[in-house]
Amino acid sequence: MSEVGARVRAALPAVALLTLATAAVLGLSTLLGIAAAPPIWQVVLTLVAGLLLGVAATDQVRAALTDWQGAATAEAGSHRRGRRGPAPVQDPDQPLEKPARPRPKRPSWRRIGIIAAVVVVLVALLWVPQVPVHGVATAILTFGFGYAAYVLPVLPLLLLWPLPRLPRATWPWQLPLVPIVDRRLWTGAELRDLAVATGHYLRERVLTRTTGIALATLGLLHLVRGNPSLLDGGTSRAGGLAGWLLAEPLRLILSTGGAIGLLGGVLVGAAAVIAASVGRAWGTVAGYSVLAVAVLVPLVGAGAGHWLGFEYYLRTEQGKVVVVAGLSPSHRQAVHDTAVPVDGLAPSLVALLDKGLQVTGNDDGDRIARALADPSKAAAELFVGDQFELKAGECFDWIGGSSQLRYVTPCNAAHIGEVTYVGHLPFLEDPGREAVDAAAKAVCEQSYGAYLGVPYGQSFLPLDKPMLPAGWTQRPVIACSVTSVGPWTLKGTKTVAALQQKVPWGAAGGCKVEVPDALRVTAEQPNIRCVAPGPEQRLAVQGAGFTMDLEFAAIGKAAGGAKIGAACLDGADLGNGYTFEVGPEGVIEIFKLTGGQPARLAASAKPKNAGPPPTASTPLQVTCKPTADGGIELTAFSTGNRKATAVDKTNPVTRLSPRLMLANAGAGGVVMTTMIFSATRV
Incomplete structure (x- = not known):
């Protein structure tokens, strides 16, 4: 047989072991749904990588096969017969003798002492919370090794089993020090020697030692747990920095499934070599036991990590509220649809879900999502505060300007607020004060429309800060309220704006807004x-x-040509919309604003038996609403048989909001005092 043929034959066991193990783990991960099946070219590339690792591990696997054959022969009680020469004759009167197994030498006491010290230190740091530096040490080690950090105290014990190694030169530790000691750069030969020695060292450690099993397990943990990012802390609950460094390059080249297969092949190969050594010393039963433990424990543990040990977050995704299982709020491992649509949710609730609200699982996420989307299902009879009680629909006042002591008062009397909702937050476990505050605000916004008839975000009427219990209680009761806008109840009124509301009335430059008893707008220029x-x-x-x-x-007569009135304007750009203006002679005019430039659409007749704005109070009712054919219908009424109507169908402004408006003429300092301003949705 030629030299090449001999080398090929010698490499076959290692190539078969690594390639078949890689293919088996790849197929298993695909069948279990841990990773998607990679494209065929990546499958081939993965198997080629396994074949090359088999070639690299040829000598180690051949030595392990020899060990295993020796273990089997020893248990059979006889040596294999050679190809040549007669078999040795056994004396029938003598008992059958089994060849003695080569027992490994006991580790030195120094080695045992060092290992014991390392184990004690790791146990204290990782398993004993009372140790002062436990938290810091756990954070550092989990960042480096992820969940594997918790078994670090066990790993040094494996060093007590001295595995045999093939003859090789000692790693040249002097070469890295050449620039420091000799004050020169490495030569090409030195770099080549260093690379070869390092390759031999790594080949032995990764393919024939527990080091290979440990590294493969870290990489598998990173891959099966969804490739978490270093930046959000997810790697600390997977394979740590070590797993990320090992698995990410493989994933980018071979895909997740291919990387899992290759690391699984490395794990099986190292386990087989270790098991052969154990079988040679302690018998094939011990060898099989070690092989099963070394393969199944890492694979089953890593595989279980694909489904277990995640946190759950309510999120929004593709127009739906979903429960995302992940290692951090930004990590995604699995998604569960709660069947709650995002459309119709209050802005604060959408913001809360976009950030991620932690829940305990899919069922808890379903329950919380439905309760937040429809707070009426969790309504409560009574909110009990500090020496006061409130129900939904009641109006209240409080004692003292900054006092939080509230008392119920009739809605047609003076009051500062009206309770719009009393109900439970859907939390069975404390999610933290920040989450409770955010959820309470979201529930108040979500229940807003059911009480006022206008969804939150489509009215100027602001919500007050939610009333919450002082401490944590399961399913805490909250109360929501709005500021008073007059001596009547707001329930179902569809009120969008009123003078008494606490909103930023502030006008643009050159204008001033004051809200004492009435609302005064001053045109200063x-x-x-x-x-x-x-x-x-x-x-x-x-x-x-x-x-x-x-x-x-x-x-007043000094106002000159000033006009007063109302407007339906685009809140994002107040230069677009429609204005209803009453001039000095009392005529109502309707204008369309485009880029701040007015164009008159309609006007009323002069008033009959009614005074004009300079000398008399002016009541006004205006309407702006969309028509069925896509236009905007505009109407204004006042006393004295004044009426102006128009329909705008030419590029109408369809994003509207109600406003007060003062347009002065040549004189500054004109004041418009508004005694009634109430806007409702139609």
Whole structure:
């Protein structure tokens, strides 16, 4: 047989072992759904990588096969007969003698002492929480090795079993020190020697020692747990930094399935070599036992990590609320659909879910998602505060400007707030104060529309801060309220705006807004258009219609050509929309604003038996609402048989919100006093 043929024959056992093990683990991970089947070219590349590792491990696997054959022969009680020469004659009168097994030497006492010290230190750091540096040590070691950090105290014990090694040169530890000691760079020959020695060392450690099993397990943990990122801490609950460094390059080249297969092949190969050594010394039963433990424990443990040990977060994804299982809020391992649509959820609730709300599992996520989306299902009868009790629909006042002591008062009397919802937060376990506060705000926003008739985010009326219990209780009861807007209850009114509301009325530059008893808008400069609420209030509702009831005090004869009235404007750009303006002679005019430039659409007749704004108070009712054919219908009424109507079908502005408006003429300092301003959705 030629030399090449002999080498090929010698490599066959190692190639078969590594290649078949790689293929088996790859197929198993695909069948179990741990990883998607890679493209055929990556499958071939993975098997080629396993074949090359088999070639590299030829000598080690041949030595292990020899050990295993020796163990089997020793148990059979006879040596194999050679190819040549007669078999030795056994004296029938003598008992059959089994060849003595080569027992490994006992480790030196120094080695035992060092290993024992290392084990004690690791046990104290990782398994004893009372040790002062336990937390720091655990954080550092889990960052480096992930979940494997918790079994680190056991691994040094494996060093007590001295595995045989093939003859090789000692690793040249002097070569890395050449630039320091000799003050020169390495020569080509030195770099080549260092690379060869390092390759031989790593080949032995990775393919024939427990080091290979440990490294393969770290890489498998990283892969089966969804390739977590270093940046969000997910690797600390997988294979740590070591697993990330080992598995990520393989995953990028071979895909997740291919990397799992190759690491599984390395693990099986190392386990087989170790098991052969154990079988040679202690028998084939011990060898098989070690092989089963060395292969099954890492593979089963890593495989179970694909489904177990994750945290669960309520998130939004593709228009639905889902439960995402992951190692961190940004990590995704598995997704469960709660069947709750995102459309219709309050903005604060969407923001809370976008951030990720931690739950205990899929069932808990389903329950919490449904409760947050429909707070009416978790309504409660009573909120009990500090020396006060409130129910939904009650109006209340409080004692003292900063006091939180509330008491119930009739809604047609003076009051500062109205309770819109009393109910339970759906938490059975404390998610933390930040999550409770965010969920309470989200529930108040979500229940807002059921009480007022207008969804939250489509009204100027603000929510007060939710009332919460002082400490944590299971399914805590909260109360939601809005600020008073007049001596009546708000329930079902569809009120969008009112004078008493606490909103940023602030106008743009050159205008001033004051809210003492009534609302005063002052045009401080000539030829300016003042709008209240101003640009700070950006609300605009697509396709919404509004009706506004207003009453203005006389602006005085000194106001000149100033006009007062209302507007339906795009909150994102107050230069677009429609205005309803009452001029000095009392005529109502309807304008369309485009880029701040007005174009008159309609006007009323002069008032009959009614005073104009400079000398008399002016009531006004205006409506802006979409029509069936896509236009905007605009209507304004006032006393004295004044009526103006228009329908805008030419590029109509369809994102609208109700506003007050003052347009002065040549003089500054014009004041518009508004005594009634109430807007409702139609």
